[in-house]
Amino acid sequence: MRFGFQVNATDGHARVGVLNTAHGQIATPAFMPVATQGSVKAIAPDDLKALGATMLLSNTYHLMLRPGIEIVSKMGGIQDFMSWPGPVLTDSGGFQTFSLSRLKKLSEEGVTFRSHVDGSEHFLSPEISLEYQALLGADIAMVLDECPAYGLEEAQVHESMDRTHRWALRCKEAHRQEGQALFAVVQGGVSPNLRLESASTLMSMDFDGYAVGGLSVGEPKAGMYQMTSLMGGTLPHDKPRYLMGVGSPEDLVECVGRGMDVFDCALPTRVARNGGLFTYRGRVNVDSVPFREQDKPVEESCDCYTCQNFSAAYLHHLFKAKELLAYRLASIHNLRFVIRLMEEARHAIAEGTFDAFSERFLSGYRIADENVRRSQKEKWLRKR
């Protein structure tokens, strides 16, 4: 199937659409579970199918270091390797070389870095990243970009953005993979001017889709929402818009309302493994005292395998006893929660009731959230 995107309905800035890929159709807005190393943590393909996942994200950076691109390629590509029959988007490796590896040298040609796994030295250029993403068999490849840390001077952000644009052009010119879409990444930090310049520069190169990168990296929430709104009003109407690294339930709803179509984030599964579960009342810690004897599931209205079969008391026990099943059941629930949220959003947009849906969800969701966020942050800090 040829890659394509079609907007079928809008409601304010929010859009309902369909993305066509070589491995199937995706209804948007869509949340992509993150299979960083070729596995959504604690979750198998049968779980993903059952909870309604349609597209996964996987990381060129992690796969090139382990098991190696050539092994994944020999096994028939990333879909066959992890036995996932649906579409996969691969990130380019750009973000991780800056955030995870020990960066050795950044030049116009590319980036030299040391593996966070074994310290070995590696090199990525726009061309090499695309070659790897072709070998992985990604349905959607991302251009190699540079993701500046939050808090840099505007001049530094500008310089980095310009390199991202030059690399994007090299990717566009090097891209030959039949049936594979190529998305650009808008950068520019929290500067509206830089973001507009980045969007317009990349739009002039005509990519299959546009990602918004470099957000959710430490900037205040208001800045993230402001940049997302700006992009929702700027990026082409007929191309998919992918907000990278965003995926808390409240941010998903907020950013669907700002015109974003596709999302990925490790947060739902990461907080799940720490006992943090999404409910329509907000995030709760299932390993806390109130759940010790709760015969009901964590979220009564939830249709996931976990809530359909297990009490909150059982989940509480599994976390206390450090049983491995805890991580799978909690991850299934949180992924189903955000995927169902996207289903509900699509329904509301199609019916022209997205504002009411968004307000209802956000007002209910936030009641409990702040206390839980604080206690989870403390738990995380204690662990370090």
Added chain:
Amino acid sequence: MRFGFQVNATDGHARVGVLNTAHGQIATPAFMPVATQGSVKAIAPDDLKALGATMLLSNTYHLMLRPGIEIVSKMGGIQDFMSWPGPVLTDSGGFQTFSLSRLKKLSEEGVTFRSHVDGSEHFLSPEISLEYQALLGADIAMVLDECPAYGLEEAQVHESMDRTHRWALRCKEAHRQEGQALFAVVQGGVSPNLRLESASTLMSMDFDGYAVGGLSVGEPKAGMYQMTSLMGGTLPHDKPRYLMGVGSPEDLVECVGRGMDVFDCALPTRVARNGGLFTYRGRVNVDSVPFREQDKPVEESCDCYTCQNFSAAYLHHLFKAKELLAYRLASIHNLRFVIRLMEEARHAIAEGTFDAFSERFLSGYRIADENVRRSQKEKWLRKR
């Protein structure tokens, strides 16, 4: 359904039978996966159903310490708590108070011990253990027994065995739970005389079934097989025989051939979590070099979810990357392997070809096993 047992076919000492319990029928010989803390490690009830498990074992000792018997009871009993619709056998807590806890005091009345979880002090008597097993809702309860360590003087083993018999009688007299079966535990170490005395004493009390305890605790393999043969020739033909704590593929086949009907063991899931996978060629370490690029599943003839969907190379990668999915996929495979082995054994016994089946399996299985066992033992020792 009333508890009952029926032998439908024999082949040498091996037997094919059916066990009726309040939660369903079990074809024997049967292997019970171990849900020590109310969860088969890394495995959910949907997995257990798919891999053909029929009865689980759970531990009174662990559940009384966490989450507490009263919580499991409030949640509707152990089956509802873990969302497992089938039968459950509970161990009495006897073995663990000796092997896991800090033992404080052993008296005629019972055993006082400190929890391995939080150091709190607890007391178990034959009557209390049965009360707990009734509250848990076990389909089969076990008498509280004393399991002497391997290597004690015969006089000490004798003394311990006599107490086990007195406790068994108290259990028999205290047992009132409608629909719940009660099994006794034959003790007596590796002494044929003590074993025969233990069996005959307990048989005179007329239990619903007889377990063989105190084996696979460090004695030489020959001693274990010898005691099992002796029991296979001694215990009543019309009652189920449960060999406790035995569950390597080779021991299962050997002991089915010696007339045992039911088995439990944490070994299949424990070695799985360390990358040790059962194949018809023997146990292999999937995280070792030969599997790095193996496109085929670990065991081509296997019908489990893991082998039907994933290459050995993918499992190898998951173990190397320490992905949680590794533990589930490996555990599914090993449990399916031993459960299928019991299915094959039942088929062979019914056809009168058990000896040929046993010989074929054991000669193939042992080729690779010794080297792997050694390397896994080294790995385990390094971890301590």
